[in-house]
Amino acid sequence: KRVRPFVAAGNSGNVQHYYRRHTAGTSRSVQCCATMQQAFTIIGGGRVGQALADMGPGSDVIVRRGEPISGPPGPILVATRNDALDGIVDATPEDRRQDLVFLQNGMLQPWLDKRGLGDNTQVLVYFAVAKLGDRPTDGKTDVNPEGLTAAYGRHAEAVAARLAAGGLSCKVLDRPAFTRAMLEKLVWISAFMVVG
Numbered sequence: 143k144r145v146r147p148f149v150a151a152g153n154s155g156n157v158q159h160y161y162r163r164h165t166a167g168t169s170r171s172v173q174c175c176a177t178m179q180q181a182f183t184i185i186g187g188g189r190v191g192q193a194l195a196d197m198g199p200g201s202d203v204i205v206r207r208g209e210p211i212s213g214p215p216g217p218i219l220v221a222t223r224n225d226a227l228d229g230i231v232d233a234t235p236e237d238r239r240q241d242l243v244f245l246q247n248g249m250l251q252p253w254l255d256k257r258g259l260g261d262n263t264q265v266l267v268y269f270a271v272a273k274l275g276d277r278p279t280d281g282k283t284d285v286n287p288e289g290l291t292a293a294y295g296r297h298a299e300a301v302a303a304r305l306a307a308g309g310l311s312c313k314v315l316d317r318p319a320f321t322r323a324m325l326e327k328l329v330w331i332s333a334f335m336v337v338g
Contacts, residue, residue: 179304183213183241184221185230189271190245191221193278197308211235217263217297219243224250231257243297249328251321263295264320266327269310280310289313290327294320 181201184191195202203213207226211218211234218241220230227246234242243263244250254260268281268290282289289311293301302312315323 179307180216180300181214182216182300182304183211183218185211185218186221188221189274189276190267190278191219192274193271193276193308194219194221194304196277197304197310211238215241217241217243217300219245219301221245224248227253228257231259241297243295243301247327247331249324251324261295263293263297263301264324265291265293265298265301265312266320266323267291268327269305278308278310282311290323292320292323 179199181199181203182194183203183205184195185205187204187206191204195204201214205211205213211230218234218238220227220242222230224246227244227250231239231242239259240262242259243265244254245265245267247267250264251260254262254264269278270281271278280289281291291305291311292313292315293299294315294317298314302314305312
């Protein structure tokens with residue numbers, strides 16, 4: 143499958159790019175403009191974390207390894223490796239844990255349930271950031287021209303709006319549709335890792 147390039151709208155608060163998401167099935171419509179976005183707390187200042195901040199209004203708080211987890215009210219995007227998740231949850235104040243948004247690969251649901259975070263926002267990411275400072279490339283294909291990135295949970299629409307401001311697609315799904323998409327991605331990742 144060939145990845146189609148996207149035309150990026152730019153970054154920060156000057157973006158006047160509006161995006162209407164695919165609305166078929168169990169997804170909801172989201173229109174956004176970066177000037178209307180809320181500030182996020184982003185844990186992880188690597189390729190993905192920095193790209194997410196670059197799509198925002200310029201007032202995000204990026205939390206790096208070892209720093210206390212604090213920031214504006216609203217979504218706390220976790221853009222780290224899976225092996226850091228336990229420490230991040232432990233370091234997050236209890237009254238803010240429901241705001242954690244998980245962007246990791248794999249099937250996190252059993253781990254989230256075990257940690258009491260089963261209803262937290264999750265994002266299935268189908269975009270890539272080649273190196274720090276690069277703009278993301280959407281994972282749109284000829285088979286899925288609407289894109290495959292999907293979000294579920296209380297902060298799903300805020301995340302979809304942020305991604306749309308960066309020219310990326312994101313469907314907001316209900317729980318059953320998101321679970322199906324999560325299982326499909328697990329199979330895709332597993333097959334990809336076996337084949338190499």
